[in-house]
Amino acid sequence: MSKIEIKHLKKRFKFSKEPLFTDINITFEENQIYGLFGENGAGKSTLMSLIADYNFVTAGEVLYDGEPVHDNSKALQNIYYMSQNNMYNKNDKVKKIFDFVSKLYVDYDVELQNRLVKKFRLDESQKFNKLSTGYKSIVRIIISLCVPCKFIFMDEPTLGLDARNREVFYTSLIETYSENPRTFVLSTHIIEEIDQIINHFILLQDGEIKMDSSIDDISEKSYSISGPSEDVDKYIQGINVLDSDQLGRYKTVHFMDELPNREKPESVDIEKMKLQKLLIYVMEKEGK
Amino acid sequence: MRTKELVKMYVKEFLPFLEYALIVSVVLLLFSVLESEQKFRLNDFQNQFISIPYIFDFFALLCVSMNHNRFKLAIQHGIDRKDFWKAKLMLMAKASLVVNVINLVFVLIIMKMHGMNSLAYTSTYFGFFHSYFIDVIFMFITDYIALLLLMVCVNCFGTFASLFNRYGKICFYLILAAMYFFVGSILAKYSVVASFTHFLGRIHTEVFLNLVFGLYENQKLHPYSNPIHIIISMLIMLAIAAAFNLLFTKLVQVKR
Numbered sequence: 001m002s003k004i005e006i007k008h009l010k011k012r013f014k015f016s017k018e019p020l021f022t023d024i025n026i027t028f029e030e031n032q033i034y035g036l037f038g039e040n041g042a043g044k045s046t047l048m049s050l051i052a053d054y055n056f057v058t059a060g061e062v063l064y065d066g067e068p069v070h071d072n073s074k075a076l077q078n079i080y081y082m083s084q085n086n087m088y089n090k091n092d093k094v095k096k097i098f099d100f101v102s103k104l105y106v107d108y109d110v111e112l113q114n115r116l117v118k119k120f121r122l123d124e125s126q127k128f129n130k131l132s133t134g135y136k137s138i139v140r141i142i143i144s145l146c147v148p149c150k151f152i153f154m155d156e157p158t159l160g161l162d163a164r165n166r167e168v169f170y171t172s173l174i175e176t177y178s179e180n181p182r183t184f185v186l187s188t189h190i191i192e193e194i195d196q197i198i199n200h201f202i203l204l205q206d207g208e209i210k211m212d213s214s215i216d217d218i219s220e221k222s223y224s225i226s227g228p229s230e231d232v233d234k235y236i237q238g239i240n241v242l243d244s245d246q247l248g249r250y251k252t253v254h255f256m257d258e259l260p261n262r263e264k265p266e267s268v269d270i271e272k273m274k275l276q277k278l279l280i281y282v283m284e285k286e287g288k
Numbered sequence: 289m290r291t292k293e294l295v296k297m298y299v300k301e302f303l304p305f306l307e308y309a310l311i312v313s314v315v316l317l318l319f320s321v322l323e324s325e326q327k328f329r330l331n332d333f334q335n336q337f338i339s340i341p342y343i344f345d346f347f348a349l350l351c352v353s354m355n356h357n358r359f360k361l362a363i364q365h366g367i368d369r370k371d372f373w374k375a376k377l378m379l380m381a382k383a384s385l386v387v388n389v390i391n392l393v394f395v396l397i398i399m400k401m402h403g404m405n406s407l408a409y410t411s412t413y414f415g416f417f418h419s420y421f422i423d424v425i426f427m428f429i430t431d432y433i434a435l436l437l438l439m440v441c442v443n444c445f446g447t448f449a450s451l452f453n454r455y456g457k458i459c460f461y462l463i464l465a466a467m468y469f470f471v472g473s474i475l476a477k478y479s480v481v482a483s484f485t486h487f488l489g490r491i492h493t494e495v496f497l498n499l500v501f502g503l504y505e506n507q508k509l510h511p512y513s514n515p516i517h518i519i520i521s522m523l524i525m526l527a528i529a530a531a532f533n534l535l536f537t538k539l540v541q542v543k544r
Contacts (some may be wrong), residue, residue: 054363056544076366087364103293104365
């Protein structure tokens, strides 16, 4: 199984006062869907660009199967980075862009591409620069889903997409992942939409990886308990609460721990804590 | 395979530049005919015709100088910098070939119009092999390598400039402009030119000129200069320029 390892990665831009990354250590395994989260300016796009050898690290290593990624065509052929920036000739028609990309990859999935074009209702005869922001993202998404690379990094894939097209993207992603498993790394701010898709959660903050966990591990230990405040307080006595919301008598508490070893009152509801809530808490806590 | 597909795309992008060169050439020829208030002068037309090969060369250089988008596209699809450098060189080799085939036609017409002494190459090297056909072949080879060398140097320059951010580029171009004006101003001083001429007179420039350019001092003994020397010199310079091009290409990063 292939993997991408990042070891003690540091990155400082020229003339900047602070380094962007101080010590990044992370491994991307094959056939997983990762969600990469972080505040604005945390360095999600830069991290992806370093992995794809767009830009160079200041220190540390990015390894593909133990070999450095830099100037390594074997590694780079298996890594695709869908950046927010447009890399295609603006005056080319969409069909021409697709034809060009399909010639660059031996196993490019043309059938999937045609299906996605229909699903997204993309007009291939349009020039790329005449497309709306959303449809430019769609062109990039289609190419990302069709390239035969083992690791696909998608930076804000849903940028500019309406609700319908976002739904099409998520269902298409799951379908193609089921048919042809490979690793997807999605960086997005719309957490509540992708928390059902990803199976691994990564939080990038203050130049480091603050959280790197599977969704199952997080779900096992993160709960939201709601009900009448006195019942909730009684039930969660001794538990370290992350956050709580109260509306009149009704209270909701969020915590990351095992459930209390006592009988649950009937008036109290237990559910898995929403990833968004957890992320906000962690980001606020680390920011203090 | 991926590099070849990339080169095919680059060559397709290059072809419109030949159209632009043709349009500009036709416009300039028309102006040379129409601008005269008197009746049509064949001389004006013939004089303007000499500039056509240079127009095609200029547009070819323009095409290879606009490189950063090609680089981004290559990197986007997992082509490493060394393979991209190979793709660039292949583009320049093919572009140079196409332009020189076109220019050869124009040059042969110019030679018929104006005679052998109308162009620098023909007045210096044409006739060395005592065979018109072989002389033309070597003229083609020399022009091809000269244009390829120029393309690699221009591309090298552009690649080097792309290593800098906006402010770095401004500084770089300002330094170049300052050097240009500085050299121009000192060459305008008679004392500097005189000193330089005196210096050249003391060293054996004829050996250097013969080795690098194939030029002979004794025109009566050697009426024609040897183009093989200049071809070899340019090939060596091409190898050095290509090496620097690879070095700079390996340093380029995609900007956010």
